[in-house]
Amino acid sequence: MARNWTRDDLILAMSLYCRLPFGKFHQRNSDVIQLAERIQRTPSSVAMKLSNLASLDPHHQERGVKGLSGASKSDRNIWQEFHSDWEGLAVESMRLESKFQLRPAEPSLEQSPQFTGETESTRITKVRLAQQFFRSTVLASYDFRCCVTKIDLKELLIASHIVPWSEDPAKRADPHNGLCLNALHDKAFDRGLITLDEDYRLVYSRQLRESFTVEAMNRIFKPYENQQIQIPLRFRPDQKCLEKHRNKVFIA
Template identity: 75%
Template sequence: MARNWTRDELILAMSLYCRLPFGKFDKGNPDVIQLADAIDRTHSSVAMKLSNLASLDPFHQERGIKALPNASKADRQIWQEFHSDWEGLADECLRLEIEYHLQPVEDAIEEQSLFEGETESTRVTKVRRAQRFFRSTVLASYEYRCCITKIDLKELLIASHIIPWSEDSAKRADPHNGLCLNALHDKAFDRGLITLDEEYRLIYSRLLSESLSVNAMNQFFKPYEGKAIQFPLRFRPDQNCLRRHREHIFLT
């Protein structure tokens, strides 16, 4: 008889859903196999659970992918828990990944102190964990390609916060507050030299065109002006976050 998924198992499944590139949920994926073995479930059942979670994503529902009949109330609840507290659930994911030996030993030892009481070092560890979760989720959602230039060299890619880390703690680990950008466009976005409009199209600041040479503008910015970004395959960037970027960070 099939047993119900526990909350811990659903958190681990949601964490894997966030970190895997979309379309890599099949039962033969090594990460799917690793999680299935860790929680004593079949590879197929974990693959199906990831598909159930994907069907709850509003972005996919807009594309005509409806919630699967076997997406449970517990699936919906864990989806909402993550969206209500990304940073808190990122910490809980870490605890469970250590407990189920889903992290490399050296990472588990380094971060075990996170659960041994609140100190300055544990607060630093929480920050690092949220940053790691955010980066892996955003980059996987954009299939490891810059959403402006489509550069796909991982070493040049950054998970950029739309609302800066320091300005809104609730948005720190929220992938809807993220864009995958190459290092140059990340810096330009962070400094308010470029932004996205209501249709996700690139616009750049007058200060940028006044400061750079014609050749630099033509090479790095002009080709993308007015063009929509490449959308992620989950966690579409939040327009409220983008509006705040345009109104409070972008330099007109």
């Protein structure tokens, strides 16, 4: 008889769903095989679970992608847990991945004493884990390409927060609050020189447009003005977050 999926198993599966580019949930994928080995399941079982999770994604439902349509109550519960507390589940999933040796262990998690309250070191560790989850999830959602220029050199890609990290704790690890941008466009977005409208098209500030007199700026930015970004295959940018960016960060 097949063993029931535990909560830890489901968290690891959901984390892998977030980190894998869409279309790579098959049983031959090395990450799927590794997770299957760690939780003592078959690669086909893990691949099926990822497809079931995909069936819960509203974006895929809109596109007519229904996965296997066999999502269980526990699948729905873990999906809701992540979406209700991205930062908390991001940290928990990263700790489990370290425990199951799915990623290098965090030194501070190896031999840490039991604290009754949160210390500065544990807080920093949680921030780092949430940031790692956010980056890997956002980049995978955009298939490791800048959503503006399509640059695909990973070393130049940034998981950009739409609503800044410091302003909304609930959005810190939420991939709906992320864009995959190259380093230069990330800086321009962060400084309010560019934003996105309701149709995900690039809007430039007057200051940025005035810089087009410089040849390099003209080549790098002008071709993309008013163009729609590459829409991610998962975790589409949240319109409320974009509205906050337009109203509070963007310099018209």
